[in-house]
Amino acid sequence: MNRARWAVTRAVLGTLGRASTGIRIGYRHGFDSGQMLDYVYVNKAGGFPLVGHLIDRVYLNAVGWRAIRARRELLKDVLRKEIALRAGAERPEGPVRVLDVASGPGRYLQDLLPEYPPGAVQVACRDLDRAGLAQGERRAAERGLTGISYAYGDALDPAPLPHAPDVVVVSGLYELLLDDSVIEASVARLRGMLAPGGVLVFTTQTRHPQLEFIANVLPNREGALWEMTCRPVELAEQWARRAGFTEVTSRRETVGLFTVTTARH
Structure with a gap:
């Protein structure tokens, strides 16, 4: 039936x-x-x-899309605070460097950039979806944004940047991965990329009332039915602590399906 x-x-x-x-x-x-x-x-x-x-x-x-939009607003709020902690009138280390390892077009990052003086923040967007990267590049050019770059890259095996990032963002990726060990290895690898005092910001889906519908009806980017796994935020925080992060905290978005976790180097 x-x-x-x-x-x-x-x-x-x-x-x-x-x-x-x-x-x-x-x-x-x-x-x-x-x-x-x-x-x-x-x-x-x-x-x-x-x-x-x-x-x-x-x-x-x-409900899932409403939660995604609420997650974006929470993520932007978290990033504003992390950038504010690092930005100064004259920062010897140069601009605050943000890396999003699975950015897609990076709309929320483009929305953040105009809030800062030119050159104060540099954003590097990486993704395996070339169409999404091209869309982000076009939109950045239309908006006259110069502090953001796009490049093809694997979020689970990220290439090092010329300068270690102060903030690494993983938004909406771990929710798509079914193997916990892959996520835990990613968290540990990203810690190794961060500049001293840097922070990893990542999202976790803790529940979703439409998982059965999604897994039986909606195709993912590979053309297969889209399966997701929900995990308790305590598990996500445990991964970060085992990777060596010393200060780990989480906040939940207003709809209640996702959390945003910050893990400090």
Whole structure:
């Protein structure tokens, strides 16, 4: 019975659902892609007139996407505080360097940059999704942003930067990985990349009421059905402490599905 129900749901979403711009993006790039998140952040319904817009608004109002937007706002707040701790009138080490290892287009980072004087903050965006990187580069050029760069890179095996980053961000990646040992190894590897006194900022999904629907209906960026695992924030903090971080704290976004953890070198 469940198999037939999910098959019907997939058929409806893959036909009528494509009247929604957001659902079309999901089928083209993956519902877990950077382009999908970028569209969710904008939160402006699109698609065919009337029915498409209505479907898209329902889609964008799903609890998971509302939590994603709340996670972004919390993440921006955390990064503002971390940058403020390091930014000064004359910083001998140069600009505050931020690395996002799985950035996608990096919209929230572009939103942060104009809050600082030119040259005070440098952002490096890395991702395996070339289309997302190109989208971010185009938008940065349109906005006249010079303090942000985009390059192809593997979040789980990041290439070193010319200067060690002060802040490393991992947002929305660990939620997609099913193997805890891979995440724990990533946390330890990123600690080794940080400048002295640096901080790792990463997100964790602790619960999601639509996991069964997502795993049976929505394709990911690789074309397979999108499976996710929820984990207690205590486990995420444990990974950071085992990696050698000495000060580890977490905050939960307002919808209540995600936490943002800061782990200091």
